[in-house]
Amino acid sequence: MTMFKKAVKSFQWGNHQVTMETGEIARQAGGAVIVNVDDTVVMGTVVASKSAKPGQSFFPLTVDYLEKTYAAGKIPGGFFRREGRPSEGETLISRLIDRPLRPLFPEGFLNEVQVVVHVLSINPDVPADIPALIAASAALAVSGIPFAGPVGAARVGYANGQYLLNPTRSEQTTSELDLIVAGTQAAVLMVESEANQLSEEVMLGAVVYGHDQMQTAINAINDLVREAGKPEWDWTAAPKDEPFIAKVTALAEAPLREAYQIRQKGARSDKLKEINKEVMAKLEADGDVDAVAVSDIIFEIEAKIVRSQILNGEPRIDGRDTRTVRPIEIRNGVLPRTHGSALFTRGETQALVVATLGTARDEQIIDALEGEYRDRFMFHYNMPPFATGETGRVGSPKRREIGHGRLAKRALIPVLPSAEDFAYSIRVVSEITESNGSSSMASVCGGCLAMMDAGVPVKAHVAGVAMGLILDGNRFAVLTDILGDEDHLGDMDFKVAGTANGITALQMDIKVQGITKEIMQVALAQAKEGRLHILSKMQEAMGSVRTELSAHAPRMVSFKIHPDKIREVIGKGGATIQALTKETGCSIDIKDDGTVTIASTSAEGMAEAKARIEGITAEAEVGKIYEGPVVKLLEFGALVNILPGKDGLLHISEISTERVKEVKDYLQEGQVVRVKLLAADERGRLRLSLKAAMADEGGTIEPLAASTQAVAEEVVAPGESA
Structure with missing residues (x-):
């Protein structure tokens, strides 16, 4: 024997298996329904106060859609490690649920109603918005609260000339349409969509298709209500005070008609406020007046005036006909x-x-x-x-x-x-x-x-x-x-x-x-x-896009490097890329596939950053002549830096065509020389030749003492001894 009076309804909906259940969880709420669509599980709850607050002038409906990170097996970030204020996505889905529900509450029902939907489990391929809307609708339907539902909803995609019912996230990537439609058994109430430049016929067809397909969900909600629904509230709207309505109408209708001949918004609004004050003053002179009731009656008179004028073919509020766009x-x-x-x-x-x-x-x-x-x-x-x-x-x-x-x-x-x-x-x-x-x-x-x-x-x-x-x-x-x-x-x-x-x-x-x-x-x-x-x-x-970016906008250049070279550009602890960013004034972004994006408001800085990155990532080419500094002298030669991070060995036998006894006789650290790359082995070791570069370019290399003497002779004045 169980303590729960649980009701469950399951149905196949397109490619999805859907289960709705009530009676086990959140039993103290006015209505609570769990909806499971292929492991995306949401709980919709509703609670309503039994009476309206005194002086209540509007319908206080609030809808909150809340995503819990445990639904995806994650722990929230931040210091407190718990969910904070609603995200933009949660806010948008809250509005999505609110819009088709709000019109279905009866006129005059001013009791506070709160709808809360929790996402309890998420299948990454099944969005939670449609299950959330259905859960909220079902919770209202089983609660007995005055509500002209239930509401159904469906997502419609469009690919290869065919409509798709509740496409998965992977299917949405190839769809030309993302449309959500919600409504009752008889009518469409809400549409929200994004489309890839589709025709009016395709869009309308999607709305009709979605309305047809949502009937499956509506029928299941009705079955759930028949099995587990609570008794309907014994609620009736307060009777209208017809004599009072007639009195307000007699005072306000003629002035309001005149006010709606004023075409400018500001002047018209001022006149409407003035009329409202005058009507209130006349009514107050006859006794106590409910300001909220008077305001509601005046609104109904305004609606009647404006609507009848338009339906009778008269000009609209600002003087336009029905088809004209404002200047x-x-x-x-x-x-x-x-x-x-x-x-x-x-x-x-x-x-x-x-x-x-x-x-x-x-x-x-x-x-x-x-x-x-x-x-x-x-x-x-x-x-x-x-x-x-x-x-x-x-x-x-x-x-x-x-x-x-x-x-x-x-x-x-x-x-x-x-x-x-x-x-x-x-x-x-x-x-x-x-x-x-x-x-x-x-x-x-x-x-x-x-x-x-x-x-x-x-x-x-x-x-x-x-x-x-x-x-x-x-x-x-x-x-x-x-x-x-x-x-x-x-x-x-x-x-x-x-x-x-x-x-x-x-x-x-x-x-x-x-x-x-x-x-x-x-x-x-x-x-x-x-x-x-x-x-x-x-x-x-503006006939076309500007061909030149603003002088204040960052210029950007993208190019590819080999993914294996990314770590060389970043450097140990990010030292290389930080130095590049600081010295060139550029923003540098590197993706995992090797795409490098450089952005800067300075063309010179951007060019310098690109050249330096290309230098860091360049591969040494055998047979090519490079220019670089001597970084270290050895007994058997010297190390010459030919590319950023790449040093090659210049053997003593490759310095000159003459026999070289001491490397220091010809080279010194910091000296810039031109060398030819003779070979590179599988371990990346480079073999360089200075004499081969000289032979290719027609130059010679002299011992340092000889070159120093030559320079001295050049700078001595005529007639002076060196």
């Missing part, structure tokens, strides 16, 4: 001492983007569960409070900033040159200086232009556009280049980035059900139209 201004090279920069302005959204070039030493070293790797391309997005005319905290990046930076990075990766063609590491930073919607896509455009300004040979221009959709029954409108207000008030927002040839990144967040494949098809076609318009503006501003 675009582009300026390149705006910062004089950076490696590359661009100022991209689209309406009231502006990004100042800077590209910096570095060496292999500047690459980001990422210690992931699957193993350590290096990333040569970094994209960082920052949005300070002043960008929206507000005050606020300035410090480490928030989840939103990390997510936007990752989206922009995804969009640009497919057009980057290979490390073989462009050995630099690249960091792009987007500083959002103004924001009224679509700042992540402005970062994509500005990032591409900044890299071109820095001389990075990107394969093509990349532009991004944020789209919106408003759906009401059978009527819908797709909005190109949405504003911030349109983002909040719409039913779907999706961001599409790509070149003239195809899509490089696609992100969708769908807030309602009923968005069909046909609607998404129309939306993607309209997004392509907007993207091509922006690309034309970018090409006008």
Whole structure:
């Protein structure tokens, strides 16, 4: 007899065996499910408070995805030897889980909900993000918490014209697509993807394919709920105070309609705040007022006004029609001492983007569960409070900033040159200086232009556009280049980035059900139209990559040496390479395959470093004449240094055609001589000849006393005795 009431569901999902179980671990949580996908094991848990806090005005959902190093059989680094703050990867997966779950909680449900997913075991070939999303969804489904799930998810790849279901990491290396789609049985809710310039048709097909394939996981979760699910909460939304709603509407609707005729964001925002204050003042005069409730009602009125205007074919908030992109201004090279920069302005959204070039030493070293790797391309997005005319905290990046930076990075990766063609590491930073919607896509455009300004040979221009959709029954409108207000008030927002040839990144967040494949098809076609318009503006501003790097960027040269020579370049305890670095002012990086990369802002220093390394690694050639100092005199000859670290024996018989009695009569230490390499044996011993070099070059060697006398005679003045 066991103390556990354990339920297990197993199913085959593509090439993977999946097991879900509940009832044994974390039984005091509201819901807990363990998901095992081919030895990648995650635990999803959820806990919710039984009531909302008084005055709660928003839904307090938090999602945390946590990777434990023991999952990969590793001990954490650092002094304390335990996990610290979440990594960027953990933050991104936390957002990935949050996005499809959040829209499925009922309106008016304001109880605090916390979802925590732990990675307990990792198969390096099976990423943990899809199992984590399924575990979180299953935990919510069995908990009984009000939730319109379950949610399923799938990763889709694309290779050789075929879609791949949940490709392994090794399969992803040959895939042209990395797309994650999440949704319910009836609808797609979230898409996150990176693609190698694929068409809209291929991308939409991948979304549909992923939604079809995730049904297997959704059905398994439903089976688990039927066997082990907790009773559903007895929760109903608080009834709406219709008379109060009507009263607020009567006071606010007409002024709000007038406010939404103001096209400029700042003036419109000021007017909306003024209306809010006036409505509150009138309501307070009649008695106590719940400010949160009034704010919610006003938001609903605003949404109704904006949505109805657009669906009726009236101008949008800023006066545009549904297909027009805001005016675009582009300026390149705006910062004089950076490696590359661009100022991209689209309406009231502006990004100042800077590209910096570095060496292999500047690459980001990422210690992931699957193993350590290096990333040569970094994209960082920052949005300070002043960008929206507000005050606020300035410090480490928030989840939103990390997510936007990752989206922009995804969009640009497919057009980057290979490390073989462009050995630099690249960091792009987007500083959002103004924001009224679509700042992540402005970062994509500005990032591409900044890299071109820095001389990075990107394969093509990349532009991004944020789209919106408003759906009401059978009527819908797709909005190109949405504003911030349109983002909040719409039913779907999706961001599409790509070149003239195809899509490089696609992100969708769908807030309602009923968005069909046909609607998404129309939306993607309209997004392509907007993207091509922006690309034309970018090409006008900067038609091609700069051929010359900035004077402040490091120059770089790469060449190969024999791997066996690496230790000679490094020297004992790193002495040789440290001396080279210090004396030439260069950064020198040597890979295990013998690739040497030298970087410096000084062409002379770089040339000197290269020549010295080539000298250290050069192989002595028999028959070649070398010049070098005499390093030691011997009774039977002398040692002459012909290459760095390579001394050869100049035998006494090879010094002169005349008979040499004493080596010191002809040579002295430090004297520079030209010698010919006669032979080299298998042990690397070199045999040199001075007389052979003289014979080849037509010179002679005199005894030191004779040569000294000759020099003295040359410097004595006429008529003087020596």
